[in-house]
Amino acid sequence: MLRVVVCVSGGGTNLQAIIDAVKSGEITNVELAGVISNKYGVKSLDRAAAAGIEGCVVSPKDYADREEFNKAFLEKVSGFKPDLIVLAGFLLKIPEEMVRVYSGKIINIHPALIPSFCGMGYYGLKVHEKVLERGVKVTGATVHFVNEGMDEGPIISQKAVEVHDDDTPETLQLRVMEEAEWKLLPRAIDDYANGRIAMENGRCVRKV
Numbered sequence: 628m629l630r631v632v633v634c635v636s637g638g639g640t641n642l643q644a645i646i647d648a649v650k651s652g653e654i655t656n657v658e659l660a661g662v663i664s665n666k667y668g669v670k671s672l673d674r675a676a677a678a679g680i681e682g683c684v685v686s687p688k689d690y691a692d693r694e695e696f697n698k699a700f701l702e703k704v705s706g707f708k709p710d711l712i713v714l715a716g717f718l719l720k721i722p723e724e725m726v727r728v729y730s731g732k733i734i735n736i737h738p739a740l741i742p743s744f745c746g747m748g749y750y751g752l753k754v755h756e757k758v759l760e761r762g763v764k765v766t767g768a769t770v771h772f773v774n775e776g777m778d779e780g781p782i783i784s785q786k787a788v789e790v791h792d793d794d795t796p797e798t799l800q801l802r803v804m805e806e807a808e809w810k811l812l813p814r815a816i817d818d819y820a821n822g823r824i825a826m827e828n829g830r831c832v833r834k835v
């Protein structure tokens with residue numbers, strides 16, 4: 628069984644999709660070892676508690692500077708002895724040291740078709756606001772391995788989602804979640820846990 632730690636910052640609908648997929652057997656060979664939030668009082672922590680998963684907070688506010696926080700965050704993650712770290716709506720940049728220690732073992736979900744609408748400043752609802760501002764007709768979601776860059780790691784999977792003329796950022800966000808995110812992320816975790824994908828030489832390779 629693979630030990631999986633999920634990092635979150637907010638509502639945790641992607642976390643819930645993972646929890647549900649483990650319960651239903653859609654994800655196999657996975658034990659959800661812990662949930663780490665960088666914010667206090669978020670719904671993700673309630674979701675973890677309701678599922679009987681250990682939840683905890685490591686907040687930058689509790690540390691003198693980012694370096695101290697990064698150290699504490701890495702320590703907390705490592706305490707769970709994870710085989711895979713899943714960023715499910717985790718809105719902080721992963722420290723470089725952590726990327727080195729867990730190379731090929733961190734995956735992230737991004738609510739757009741990378742390399743569009745990603746990088747600095749593109750997170751959560753902001754992504755969908757920019758998509759609507761630009762007027763593109765198709766957006767989607769991407770699951771990728773995490774490297775030192777911002778949304779630059781090897782792509783595991785992507786799914787396109789239509790943008791409607793009358794969309795608001797909120798309606799678009801929900802459609803991207805329902806049609807893409809909540810399916811792609813559990814599937815990628817199951818693929819990883821069962822040895823069907825891996826990061827090799829800076830690419831995602833699929834093993835049949």
Ligand code: GAR
Pocket residue numbers: 635636637638639640641642715716717718736737738749750751754804808
């Ligand atoms: C999700 O849409 C996720 O893709 C996005 O934040 C949202 C979190 O929602 N992540 C990013 O923007 C990362 N750059 P959730 O807490 O309900 O899963």
